[in-house]
Amino acid sequence: xxxxxxxxxxxxxxxxxxxxxxxxxxxxxNREVAAEFTPNADGGGILNLDGRRYAxxxxxxxxxxxxxxxxxxxxxxxxxxxxxxxxxxxxxxEITAPxxxxxxxxxxxxxxxxxxxxxxxxxEAMKMETTLAAESAALVKHVRVEEGQxxxxxxxxxELSPPPASSGRESAPRDA
Numbered sequence: 001x002x003x004x005x006x007x008x009x010x011x012x013x014x015x016x017x018x019x020x021x022x023x024x025x026x027x028x029x030n031r032e033v034a035a036e037f038t039p040n041a042d043g044g045g046i047l048n049l050d051g052r053r054y055a056x057x058x059x060x061x062x063x064x065x066x067x068x069x070x071x072x073x074x075x076x077x078x079x080x081x082x083x084x085x086x087x088x089x090x091x092x093x094e095i096t097a098p099x100x101x102x103x104x105x106x107x108x109x110x111x112x113x114x115x116x117x118x119x120x121x122x123x124e125a126m127k128m129e130t131t132l133a134a135e136s137a138a139l140v141k142h143v144r145v146e147e148g149q150x151x152x153x154x155x156x157x158x159e160l161s162p163p164p165a166s167s168g169r170e171s172a173p174r175d176a
Contacts, residue, residue, distance in 0.1 A: 006073035016152035092135045095158040097151045101125030112140040137163045
């Protein structure tokens, strides 16, 4: 997601890293923030951040979500597909949640080498399972979720990096 403050055209990358009950962790730019959110009946809620409480209200309009947090007004927009970070030699440097859901299975670990099409993680949303796979050969840089964790749409589940350089051969089979 992209975050802009009302009256400012500067966009900041924002993503929900995890949400478990009322606890939420987000990354805004290069800063990671942990908070507690308690929803209320009118669609808003109370955000408890660093011991301070803020009233939160939100509204969806087209592809944006407008949020008022205390005195600040913010707009969240989906990041353009071309804005995703791409590492050299990778189709995608991150595996992200295509929808809010629950992580059912994590099929890889940090440091694993994966092939294009290899299943990496299984998430469940509305009683439907979705298996997310590597788009190209890669090295699993960091698994950012665990089984049973609830994730939001767009949350980064797994970070990938280019596979180690081979000796000039393209994915030659290994002898067992």
